[in-house]
Amino acid sequence: MSILVYTENWDGKFKKLSFELVSYAAAIAKEMGSSVTALSIGEVADNELNKLGNFGAAKVLNVNDSRYNSFDNRALSMAVASAAQAEDAKVVIFAHTNLGKAIAPRVAIKLDAGLVSGVTELPSNFSPFIVQKKVFTGKSFTNVQVDADVKVLTFSQNSFELVETGGTAEIVAFDPQLGDDIFATSVKETNKVTGKVLLTDAEIVISGGRGMKGPENWAGLEEMADLLKAGLACSRPVSDEGWRPHTEHVGQTGKIIAPNLYFAFGISGAIQHLGGVSSSKVIVAINKDPEAPIFETADYGIVGDVQKVIPQLIEGIKEM
Amino acid sequence: MKILVLINNVPDTTTKIRFTGDNTAFDTTRVQWIINPWDELALTRSVELKEAGAVEQISVANVGAQITEPTLRKALAVGADDAIRIDAEPKDAFFVANQLAEVAKDYDIILAGIEASDYNGSAVGGMLAELLDFNSVSAVSGLNIENGELVINREIDGGSQVLSISTPVVLIVQKGIAKEPRIPAMRGIMMARKKPLNVVAPADADAKTTLVDFTLPPPKAACKMVDEENAKDLVALLHEEAKVL
Numbered sequence: 109m110s111i112l113v114y115t116e117n118w119d120g121k122f123k124k125l126s127f128e129l130v131s132y133a134a135a136i137a138k139e140m141g142s143s144v145t146a147l148s149i150g151e152v153a154d155n156e157l158n159k160l161g162n163f164g165a166a167k168v169l170n171v172n173d174s175r176y177n178s179f180d181n182r183a184l185s186m187a188v189a190s191a192a193q194a195e196d197a198k199v200v201i202f203a204h205t206n207l208g209k210a211i212a213p214r215v216a217i218k219l220d221a222g223l224v225s226g227v228t229e230l231p232s233n234f235s236p237f238i239v240q241k242k243v244f245t246g247k248s249f250t251n252v253q254v255d256a257d258v259k260v261l262t263f264s265q266n267s268f269e270l271v272e273t274g275g276t277a278e279i280v281a282f283d284p285q286l287g288d289d290i291f292a293t294s295v296k297e298t299n300k301v302t303g304k305v306l307l308t309d310a311e312i313v314i315s316g317g318r319g320m321k322g323p324e325n326w327a328g329l330e331e332m333a334d335l336l337k338a339g340l341a342c343s344r345p346v347s348d349e350g351w352r353p354h355t356e357h358v359g360q361t362g363k364i365i366a367p368n369l370y371f372a373f374g375i376s377g378a379i380q381h382l383g384g385v386s387s388s389k390v391i392v393a394i395n396k397d398p399e400a401p402i403f404e405t406a407d408y409g410i411v412g413d414v415q416k417v418i419p420q421l422i423e424g425i426k427e428m
Numbered sequence: 429m430k431i432l433v434l435i436n437n438v439p440d441t442t443t444k445i446r447f448t449g450d451n452t453a454f455d456t457t458r459v460q461w462i463i464n465p466w467d468e469l470a471l472t473r474s475v476e477l478k479e480a481g482a483v484e485q486i487s488v489a490n491v492g493a494q495i496t497e498p499t500l501r502k503a504l505a506v507g508a509d510d511a512i513r514i515d516a517e518p519k520d521a522f523f524v525a526n527q528l529a530e531v532a533k534d535y536d537i538i539l540a541g542i543e544a545s546d547y548n549g550s551a552v553g554g555m556l557a558e559l560l561d562f563n564s565v566s567a568v569s570g571l572n573i574e575n576g577e578l579v580i581n582r583e584i585d586g587g588s589q590v591l592s593i594s595t596p597v598v599l600i601v602q603k604g605i606a607k608e609p610r611i612p613a614m615r616g617i618m619m620a621r622k623k624p625l626n627v628v629a630p631a632d633a634d635a636k637t638t639l640v641d642f643t644l645p646p647p648k649a650a651c652k653m654v655d656e657e658n659a660k661d662l663v664a665l666l667h668e669e670a671k672v673l
């Protein structure tokens with residue numbers, strides 16, 4: 109019996125999220141008297157795989173096969189399910205990323221498992237198995253009871269502290285033995301965002317709304333983002349107006365993020381906007397209107413003009 | 429090509445979230461119901477493709493009790509040709525996907541939303557694909573049909589891709605699939621009254637999960653204010669007090 113974690117790699121490297129997943133899985137394994145097996149699919153070098161041991165993986169199943177680079181949902185779910193069966197996994201954990209969300213439901217069906225997506229905590233109970241997740245786009249939480257022998261979870265980023273164990277993992281090659289005909293997704297073009305901090309990975313996010321007045325005023329936010337290694341975001345009208353690319357749009361209909369620190373510059377704080385950012389640990393609002401609803405959700409605020417505040421913040425950050 | 433769009437009936441996005449019965453159930457009194465925003469965009473794109481001649485038929489399906497019929501009528505008014513309601517209270521994603529499997533199997537393209545705005549399951553589309561043994565593509569932000577071939581844009585973690593895939597397929601859609609949701613026109617609303625809305629008896633299926641209870645996030649402490657002239661102090665507070673810088 110084991111706990112299986114699917115550790116996604118990005119161009120052969122693991123991000124903090126993968127280590128967070130393994131730490132989370134290790135905490136569950138401890139409670140269940142089990143051990144953690146990490147599954148890595150794609151082309152990842154052994155020294156990178158070894159890092160998973162330091163967060164509590166006892167074993168790493170390594171599927172080193174470039175065919176999976178097309179992210180074929182059917183093939184990937186077959187591979188994960190066969191690893192889960194080989195390891196007699198009672199809990200299978202994915203990240204709540206595009207890829208995790210795409211595969212976890214399929215794997216749950218294959219394993220006749222119960223699925224809980226977007227979990228934010230360790231299970232509060234193991235028999236019956238009960239775990240908390242976000243609902244109503246962060247406006248509420250619910251405890252979900254899983255009534256199936258196998259549980260599949262997708263885990264929300266930034267919900268669990270990394271725990272370094274100093275351990276090492278046994279690395280084992282694994283081959284799910286899928287024929288070429290299974291890989292039906294034919295990728296014609298891939299565009300990777302490079303050189304910028306990805307919004308969904310960023311620990312600090314700097315976001316601008318209509319109060320920024322126009323795309324020409326973003327230089328200060330970009331400078332702050334560079335200094336803090338932060339991601340850039342915006343409200344929906346800003347991307348609708350074409351001031352910023354739509355990939356930066358956060359909120360209920362855009363990206364849902366949960367950084368440690370979220371700066372809202374000239375954003376009123378509409379409920380649909382908050383739906384995408386309210387799980388941030390600390391929210392800072394800069395708005396000239398003291399009645400702006402964003403101040404009800406923010407932890408720190410300045411009532412003032414963004415154009416006056418931004419240069420001062422940049423100065424302060426440089427002095428830090 | 430025949431398209432099936434899955435339509436979930438969800439509370440309006442501005443609904444105040446309240447619970448009843450010792451926080452065991454969502455309070456639906458005075459709730460305005462809408463088409464789940466991503467389902468609405470999926471439907472809009474389907475109608476555009478039909479107008480362009482790439483699609484012959486659009487059906488919509490919902491698993492729900494009779495109260496969801498206004499939402500299905502709205503989908504018909506936007507441009508679906510017929511609607512199917514599977515008459516069951518949705519219990520969980522596993523239950524819903526099992527209900528949909530029977531009606532979905534004869535379509536070339538099935539469109540589901542990336543998540544329902546109420547319980548945020550992100551599950552029904554993928555589960556349905558697996559039950560039907562269809563392929564699936566998730567985080568789809570663009571769909572074109574060129575000479576019968578599907579050309580799809582999808583978001584990956586850290587970028588985007590253009591790909592093609594054969595039918596039958598389940599596409600799990602997100603922002604970008606259509607620009608703005610289409611608002612039904614008067615003519616559409618009149619026509620929708622005459623379009624078929626078929627009610628189907630539920631299949632035998634269990635749920636694998638139950639929602640035990642709900643909690644609201646703890647009330648936030650008051651926002652700590654810094655004067656505009658002393659904006660630099662904010663940096664110090666974030667560094668020393670909140671320890672996030």
Ligand SMILES: Cc1cc2nc3c(=O)[nH]c(=O)nc-3n(C[C@H](O)[C@H](O)[C@H](O)COP(=O)(O)OP(=O)(O)OC[C@H]3O[C@@H](n4cnc5c(N)ncnc54)[C@H](O)[C@@H]3O)c2cc1C
Pocket residue numbers: 316317318319320342343344345346357358359360361362373374375376377378379380381384394395396397400412413414415441465
């Ligand atoms: C179904 C639906 C889904 C939606 N999804 C999203 C979503 O995902 N994300 C999203 O963001 N929105 C979404 N919206 C839109 C949302 O309702 C708001 O309209 C939007 O968030 C407002 O954006 P904003 O705060 O940038 O602009 P505004 O509401 O116009 O606010 C601008 C703010 O800037 C302040 N300001 C102006 N000048 C200055 C200055 N010089 N210095 C400081 N402050 C200044 C003003 O006081 C004001 O508070 C959605 C709406 C609907 C109906």
Ligand SMILES: Nc1ncnc2c1ncn2[C@@H]1O[C@H](COP(=O)(O)O)[C@@H](O)[C@H]1O
Pocket residue numbers: 434435436437464466467489490491492518521524539540541542543544545547548549550551552553
């Ligand atoms: N009761 C339902 N009836 C029809 N489609 C549904 C239902 N519930 C969910 N869906 C579809 O599945 C998508 C994802 O929902 P969920 O998995 O519940 O987050 C929705 O956007 C709908 O397209």
